[in-house]
């Protein structure tokens with residue numbers, strides 16, 4: 001209904017929009033916010049992480065990667081895992097855990113919403129404590145990773161926290177402050193608010209003495225419109241992603257969550273869901289993956305849901321990752337061959353029937 005194009009002009013505009021969309025879909029900024037746990041569904045990752053999907057990176061809010069068995073075919077080696085050190089709690093253990101990661105992981109997120117309370121998923125760290133831990137324990141990791149400054153909330157408090165953090169950084173190390181290689185942003189709200197927040201961050205980080213060691217590079221690693229219905233949320237996504245795709249200093253972004261409605265975050269509400277209740281792609285989900293041009297239709301389900309129901313990774317019996325992946329591929333073409341011969345048999349039978 002929303003795509004009716006009653007006139008030729010509207011159709012031409014539609015075609016133009018489609019070709020612009022196609023262009024941005026080849027733009028590999030999109031990522032996946034992996035929440036996991038017992039509520040997650042393997043079938044959904046079959047779609048999100050398939051080779052047609054534009055998703056090139058993901059994160060877990062921790063230094064530990066997602067379980068290998070959620071990845072179809074060669075996705076685990078194609079899609080960069082970006083580890084995070086969410087808090088000053090367990091910081092040493094979390095830093096040790098980084099040793100387990102493959103060399104393809106070369107970006108690192110640091111404290112998660114330090115200006116936010118732990119009740120709302122923040123890490124509630126004073127700017128001074130954060131600066132101390134950052135300089136002592138995180139800066140040395142720049143040998144291995146591109147590191148980001150802490151990810152503040154997209155609120156006025158976020159910018160205040162950054163200002164205080166910056167002062168503490170220079171108090172502690174008057175020569176280097178708190179160096180960072182890139183910047184992260186979180187934003188929950190409408191497009192206008194998001195673009196204004198990015199402008200504010202851009203202006204702040206473009207000042208000398210922000211700690212940023214290169215040209216501005218922002219990753220919007222949490223992004224959604226909370227508490228809105230699906231149509232309103234779709235309109236926001238449809239306006240926001242093309243903007244982020246063309247914004248030069250905007251390196252990567254991730255929609256908040258890879259949810260079905262039932263499991264959606266309570267605070268955001270289920271309007272953010274990329275999937276429908278039965279695991280079919282929602283309109284949002286289909287759009288996020290690049291739509292029908294990439295082969296993602298609304299309602300389409302991932303392969304792991306076919307036949308076996310929702311048994312998580314169990315139906316894979318995935319003890320031997322690579323070997324199993326190959327046999328998975330072989331199965332697909334066997335299935336195709338089987339259905340081709342069934343079709344052939346049907347045609348033959350029909351011929352005889354007609355005689």
Ligand SMILES: *[C@@H]1O[C@H](CO)[C@@H](O)[C@H](O)[C@H]1NC(C)=O
Pocket residue numbers: 199202203206215216248249
């Ligand atoms: C910040 O600098 C980048 C280049 O590094 C530029 O593209 C951007 O427009 C600047 N933004 C502001 C608000 O100064």
Ligand SMILES: *[C@@H]1O[C@H](CO)[C@@H](O)[C@H](O)[C@H]1NC(C)=O
Pocket residue numbers: 163166167170204205207208209210
């Ligand atoms: C960070 O603090 C230093 C030292 O006080 C100051 O010179 C610099 O302007 C501050 N940076 C920003 C982006 O406010």
Ligand SMILES: *[C@@H]1O[C@H](CO)[C@@H](O)[C@H](O)[C@H]1NC(C)=O
Pocket residue numbers: 002017234235236238239
């Ligand atoms: C999505 O974006 C296209 C192109 O800008 C526009 O024509 C269309 O109306 C938008 N759809 C919604 C639901 O906002």
Ligand SMILES: CC(=O)N[C@H]1CO[C@H](CO)[C@@H](O)[C@@H]1O
Pocket residue numbers: 326328329330331332333
């Ligand atoms: C759809 C799919 O995964 N097809 C694969 C089936 O197996 C062959 C051979 O292993 C692959 O080349 C296909 O890509």
